[in-house]
Amino acid sequence: MKTTKFFLIALALLGSVTIAQAQRGARIGYIDMEYILESVPEYQEASTQLAGKVQRWKKDIEKLNAEIEQMKLNLSNEKVLLTAELIEEREEEIKILEEEMLTYQQARFGPNGDLDIQRRQLVQPVQDQVFNIVQEIAEAKKYDFIFDKSADIVMLFASKRNDISDQVLRRINRANKREEAKNRKEKKEIETRDGLSDEQDAVVTQREQAAEEKKDERTRLLEERKKQRDSVRAAKKAEFEARRQRLLEERQKRKDSILNARQNRSGNNTPEGEDEGEGGK
Numbered sequence: 001m002k003t004t005k006f007f008l009i010a011l012a013l014l015g016s017v018t019i020a021q022a023q024r025g026a027r028i029g030y031i032d033m034e035y036i037l038e039s040v041p042e043y044q045e046a047s048t049q050l051a052g053k054v055q056r057w058k059k060d061i062e063k064l065n066a067e068i069e070q071m072k073l074n075l076s077n078e079k080v081l082l083t084a085e086l087i088e089e090r091e092e093e094i095k096i097l098e099e100e101m102l103t104y105q106q107a108r109f110g111p112n113g114d115l116d117i118q119r120r121q122l123v124q125p126v127q128d129q130v131f132n133i134v135q136e137i138a139e140a141k142k143y144d145f146i147f148d149k150s151a152d153i154v155m156l157f158a159s160k161r162n163d164i165s166d167q168v169l170r171r172i173n174r175a176n177k178r179e180e181a182k183n184r185k186e187k188k189e190i191e192t193r194d195g196l197s198d199e200q201d202a203v204v205t206q207r208e209q210a211a212e213e214k215k216d217e218r219t220r221l222l223e224e225r226k227k228q229r230d231s232v233r234a235a236k237k238a239e240f241e242a243r244r245q246r247l248l249e250e251r252q253k254r255k256d257s258i259l260n261a262r263q264n265r266s267g268n269n270t271p272e273g274e275d276e277g278e279g280g281k
Helices: 002-023 033-039 041-081 084-109 114-141 165-180 184-194 198-268 272-280
Strands: 028-031 145-148
Touching: 028 114, 033 041, 033 114, 033 165, 041 084, 041 114, 084 114, 114 145, 114 165
Parallel strands: 028 145
Antiparallel strands: none
């Protein structure tokens, strides 16, 4: 059924393209929505937060399931000691918990559950933005058709030159920068970029990326040099501390040696009268 649907869609598009080509060359483009979503920082951040929620929901279900399994094990071990009424009561408790777990699963992961709703809420703003931008590009560039490569319609071949995903992304980024602009100078720079064609903007973007990569490389080199300096400094400090500790130990040894020598001399110089007096007694 699905194959038939695609075949009919393909036939309809082919017929439309043929008619359009008879009048003038048809212009077809496409976007990759998955690629666009992965490249939008706000979407990625929200997606990470949602993934964290999903992990918490799964842990809640695992905890409930472990509790149920433990109750079943306890009942199995104690069954011979329990009356029929107690067994029935335990089984009812287990059944209630199983129903609670199933309800929780459906509320979180079922159709129209929290995961489904929050995913739609996450994607919808970007999809709306992409839709509006695609309309603008289609009208400005006179496209006859623009498809979504990641949608259900199967594209057996797509030339890269017809991919306008990067054009859409650049416009999304410019829109975000306009919202984040803090002063007149930044707004003026954004307005200047808005006046460029997509080809000119692509060239400027490549230059900016190259400059950013060069800046990152310079930052990396500076960090490596700093690590080397810190390593040398740490080695010298450790060597100084070891030398200082040896000097302190040697000094302490000399003090102990002098003190022992004095104590020995003091013991050997006892007055003779004391010895004789003790002998006379």
